[in-house]
Amino acid sequence: MQRMGMMIGIRPEKIAEYKALHADAWPAVLQRIEQANIRNYTIFLREPENLLFGYWEYHGSDFAADMAFIAADPETQRWWKLCGPCQVPLASRAAGEHWAFMEQVFHTG
Known part of the structure; x- marks a missing residue:
């Protein structure tokens, strides 16, 4: 598992x-995220x-392929x-x- x-x-x-x-996120979009091996997806506002x-926590083995899987979904494209x-x-x-990815520098379990 990779934290991102x-x-x-x-x-x-x-x-x-x-x-x-986001208070009423579309079920098809959420399902696609789960199918792409993403868990515990959370968005915070500052x-x-x-x-x-x-x-999020990524549980897959091919991140690029899983992101392409999400991007190919027409319902997700409508959401975006x-x-x-x-x-x-x-x-x-x-x-x-689009979103700028960050480097993890600390984690405690």
């Missing part, structure tokens, strides 16, 4: 919409900086069309990233 953290900005005027979307921190305009990718993200 990521960050992205959020538009202040879209925070309420983003919260409402105001007033307007940052989202995402965390609603969530995407709420988000502001970080300027420092790596090429090809």
Whole structure:
């Protein structure tokens, strides 16, 4: 299992919409995430900086393939069309990233 953290900005005027979307996340999208070997997916909001921190535990063996599996799903693509305009990718993200992945530097069990 691999713990993964990521960050992205959020538009202040879209925070309420983003919260409402995630309060009633679509079952098909959640199922696809689970099928892609992701567990304990959590998103935190930090105001007033307007940052989202995402965390999940990846239980698969081919992360790129599992991410492609999610991206190929039409229902997930529809979900992203609603969530995407709420988000502001970080300027420092790596090429090809929407959310900027982070390095784990500490964990205690």
